[in-house]
Amino acid sequence: MKNNKVTLLGAGLIGSLMSIYLRRQGLDVKVYDKRPDKRKTPFTEGGRSINMALSTRGWKSLEECGLKDKVLPLAIPMYGRRIHDEHGGTTFAPYGKEDQAIYSISRGGFNQLLAEEAERLGAEFCFDHKAKDTDFRTQEITFETPEGDKVIQSDVIIGADGAYSSLRMSMQKQIRFNYKQEYISHGYKELTIPPTEDGEFAMDPNALHIWPRGKFMLIALPNPDKSFTGTLFLPFEGTKVCFDKIQDAGDLTSVFKAYFEDAYQLMPDLTEEFFRNxxxxxxxxxxxxWVNGQSLLIGDASHAMVPFYGQGMNCGFEDCSILNGLIEKYGTSSWDMVFExxxxxxxxxxxxxxxxxxxNFVEMRDTVADPKFMLRKKIEAKLHxxxxxxxxxxxxxxxxxxxxYAEAYAQGKLQESIMxxxxxxxxxxxxxxxMDYEEIINQLDSAKAV
Ligand SMILES: Cc1cc2nc3c(=O)[nH]c(=O)nc-3n(C[C@H](O)[C@H](O)[C@H](O)COP(=O)(O)OP(=O)(O)OC[C@H]3O[C@@H](n4cnc5c(N)ncnc54)[C@H](O)[C@@H]3O)c2cc1C
Structure with a gap:
């Protein structure tokens, strides 16, 4: 039986979904998180995005767990990008075919739904447990808790403890562990576009709004309470418009009036929020x-990416689905083989x-505003x-x-060179x-054959 007991570190989106998969396989699951219980104290985002885009890979995993119908009411479809120019004009660029959408969903409510579902299925959650260190020889994890340090032993450990994973840090102390991290030059700040006085959405709710301005941008995703969460991406320092150069209300107003005038008109609390958030x-x-014996990293713990493809969570959900498939196929008698x-x-x-x-960061903040880029997308849509x-x-x-993803990337590169x-x-x-569209397809076929 001991091989059927799994310890999961992290009750975020990926840890919670993984625990649902594992419970559905009948495994014994205990989830530890450093945060206080989100269901007893209000969920604070702690520097993570407030809402996010859920797409096909994410939905597929939710469907496998029988959760699609529970999640759909929380999600708002966005059928394309609405691109705002500097003069207040907008253009709509569909993401795909007419019925194809990505879905805006609030992180807090979604995480809560997943954790509650896992608990309903019998997963045990322990909050206020911060993993400090893992000894892979004995499979012992040391936690910091309000009552002092606590050590638990677990034969199987899955680290879904995010981009700053404690399990990964313990792996880093082992030999031949490769690790690379990069902070990009830009940071982000979240801001609100509230509902109008009549309680309606202030902009089209079925689009991801984007104000591309070359080296920086603002985006906004809709929320079920009819507000939008805007995310401002700016360089930290060193450019004309950067976080370092916005020191007071005057600096802020001049940036917003110069570059995001239409959004500015919809943000009555901008100054207060900007300096508070x-x-x-x-x-x-x-x-x-990602593996050390019977310990494994998944989600952001193993691959944290910048948010410009809206795939971090979707990719982590796909991790859960693939891992679940392997457990189903090979059973639980040899976790190291499954993890490998x-x-x-x-x-x-x-x-x-x-x-x-x-x-995709360059595409979103810059090329998306270029008419040639729009035309390129149109031609690709026609080819499709x-x-x-x-x-x-x-x-x-x-x-x-x-x-x-790797196949998509390779195919994308071939298509890019032809385009x-x-x-x-x-x-x-x-x-x-x-144009002779058939000729373009022939070129693609020849490129693939090389
Ligand atoms: C601005 C922004 C926008 C984003 N937008 C999107 C989007 O639109 N679509 C998308 O798919 N993805 C998006 N992402 C990515 C997405 O947020 C992450 O990929 C996703 O949250 C990863 O989930 P996770 O559970 O692996 O990690 P996390 O969400 O970081 O959760 C980790 C959990 O582990 C806990 N934890 C951490 N350390 C410890 C420890 N030592 N001991 C115990 N517990 C610990 C934390 O409290 C947390 O609950 C975005 C990210 C950012 C920053």
């Missing part, structure tokens, strides 16, 4: 191996999405419409399918609708 950093973490297979399957895919998330199996835009592969050639035609703007 934290400015958070953005980190990319990659490491390997998991990391082999997953490593290239998570490296690919970490890279794509970095690349005419040849739905042969040409699938990269965003569609990542967001609306479960094609392994670069297509777009280099000086008459493309006039002639895009009369």
């Amino acid at each position: 934290p400015t958070s950093a953005l980190i990319n973490v990659e490491c390997y191996p 297979k998991f990391q082999k399957i997953r490593k290239d895919d998570t490296a690919a999405i970490c890279q794509m998330a970095m690349d 419409e005419l040849y739905p199996k042969d040409w699938v835009p990269l965003y569609t592969m990542v967001t609306f399918t479960d094609i392994p 670069d050639k297509v777009m280099s035609n000086p008459l493309i703007t006039e002639n895009w609708n009369k």
Whole structure:
């Protein structure tokens, strides 16, 4: 029986979903989190995003756990980006086909739903337990608790304790552990666009709003209470517009009036919120191996990415689904073998999405506003419409399918090189609708054959 007892570190989104999967397999699950119980004290976001985009990979895992219908009422579909220019004009760019959407969901409520579902299925949660260190020889975890340090032993440990994972730090002390982290130059701050006086959404609720301004940007996602959560991404320092140079209400107003005038008109509490809310950093973490004996890292603990593809949570949910499939297939008599297979399957895919998330930052804050970029998207959409199996835009592969990320990335690179050639035609703007689309598909086929 001892191999059926699993200790999970972290009751965040990934730890909570993993505990649901494990309980559904009939395993004994105990989840430890450093935070106080979110269900007894109000959930504080602690520097994490307030809402986030849920897409196909995430939904697939929720469906496997029978949770789709419970989650849907909490989620607002966003069918595309609404791009705001500097003069208050907007353009809508669909994410995919008409019915394809990503869904805005509040982190706190969603996390609570998952933790409660896990508990209902019999998972045991221990809050106020901060993992300090894990000894892989004895599989003992030392926790800091309000009552003092506590040591527990567990044959199977899964670390879903986020980007600053304690389990990963213990692995780092072992030999031949590869680890790489990078803080990007930008940070973020969350701000609110409240409902109008009539209690309505102040902007189109079924879009992800984006104010791309070259080196920086503002985005906003809708909430069920008819507010939007805006996220301002700026460099910390060193540029004309950066967090360091916004020291008082005057600095703030001039930045917002110059670059985000239409949003500014909708943000009555901007100054108060800006100086009250934290400015958070953005980190990319990659490491390997994720396994030490019968201990494993999943979610952000093994691959924390910047948020520009909206995939961190979706990717972590996919981790849970894949791990669950392996446990189903191989059973629980040899966890190290299951964990070994998991990391082999997953490593290239998570490296690919970490890279794509970095690349997408430039697209979101800059190229998305370029008419040539819009045209490129239109041509790709047309190719996809005419040849739905042969040409699938990269965003569609990542967001609306479960094609392994590494495969999507490789296919995306081939398509990108062909599109670069297509777009280099000086008459493309006039002639895009009369092009020989079949010829483009032939070029893709030849590129794939190489
Ligand atoms: C600004 C921003 C926007 C984002 N938007 C999106 C999006 O739109 N779509 C998307 O898919 N992803 C998005 N993400 C990524 C997403 O937030 C993460 O990928 C996701 O939260 C990872 O979940 P996790 O459970 O692995 O880690 P976390 O959410 O960090 O949870 C870790 C849990 O472990 C606990 N913990 C930490 N250390 C310890 C310890 N030592 N002992 C015990 N417990 C511990 C924490 O209290 C926490 O409950 C965004 C991220 C950011 C920063």
